[in-house]
Amino acid sequence: MKYWLMKSEPATYSVDDLAKRRKPDIWEGCRNYTVRNFFRDIMKAGDLAFFYHSSCPEPGIVGVMRIVGDAYPDPTQFDPKSPYHDPKSPRDNPRWLARDVELVAKYPRVVTLSELRATAGLEGMEVLKRGQRLSVLPVTEAEWQAVARLVG
DNA sequence: GCCAACGTTGGC
């Protein structure tokens, strides 16, 4: 099993939006080939992922999700009304993939970006690297455990 | 295949 960190702007889709579903929901709109390849080749059903809020007053990790099922074509790429519409994506060979996720736990508090930066053992964490902009990032088991200890 | 221009991300 692998570990991940998945970013979302809470104004667009927050951990509370996922919590309200009370069932798996689609993680859609990823438009980056590295992320597409993660979804296609590396991420597996049962993997765990941190839910990370970005571009907001308190960026940080807000909960844990589990990956459900397999990757499948992201329907928003074919929807002209969607902000994620990609008119160049061929119907018979879709460019972009989505995953389904279910909420495992919403944390009782935000584990903030500044707290992550200050935590021993997280020095190499991808999300802390300067210039790192991928919305889905791998997390090592040691990093996963270190973050879990922060929330008890 | 190169690479400059452009667009996006995301913390601050």
Added chain:
DNA sequence: GCCAACGTTGGC
């Protein structure tokens, strides 16, 4: 709103 970083596009 700024801007550094870096992915994508497209002319050549």
